[in-house]
Amino acid sequence: MHDRESAAWIAALSSEGHEQEDATRRLHELLLRAARFEVGRRRSSIDGAADGEQLAADAAHDALMKVLAKLDTFRGESRFTTWVYKFALLETATKVRRRTWRDREVALDPDAWSRMPDLDAGPQREAEASELMAAVRCGIREALTPHQRLVLVSVALEGVPIDVLAERLDSTRGAVYKTLHDARRKLRIHLAEQGLDPEGIGREAAA
């Protein structure tokens, strides 16, 4: 069930001739505004105003193509404008993240975790947290596949954006997140088998 404004958008974009051209132009303006909004939020990640405007234009164009290709999948569960905004924001955010990381190396090394001091069970930690961290390290080493280790370390420890990692691995964002999800689940099972509850640490400290 579409609200009146959303139904008018769908009807105009599905029509022919001048009405369709006009609706497509208005849709592009809407997407460009959303893309510029997103660029503005991420201004610190972009080199200059000209770069930002070009990035917004490219993102709005790509979003327009995707919206038009998926028009028949709009179910009216939100306003049409909200539905199209998310395409513009996704395209813009992805381009900004890739721009930010384009000159940065991603190690793609399944064993990089072993060199990370963050995971050390060092003396600065409380005994319980130290035991938990040691178990996490053990889980990463023994319970995960090399690919799961690589994805977990890149995303969770090195902060590589998931779409950047997907691009470097010639994969998709959904597939990479699935790998991350499976790795996390295996780690949680590994901890549970040793009677450890990661949620318990913070609760006890706060109590």
Next chain:
Amino acid sequence: MTRDDELLGRVLGPAGPEIGCEDCFDKLDRYVEIEVAGGDPDTAVPGMREHLEGCPACLEEHDSLVALLRAR
């Protein structure tokens, strides 16, 4: 939240069941409209909140859509 809690959160992800990135994108517009209207988006879209806790990229896009709707 301590640094260890934050680190464990990133490594272990959300404790509860969550949806995936594709499902998240599919339902994001509905979820955010309910959220911005002051409703209960987590009942309407189970597993979304957990996914946003576990996926920084989807969280960024969620936050942007919330900000955009609030700015309009």
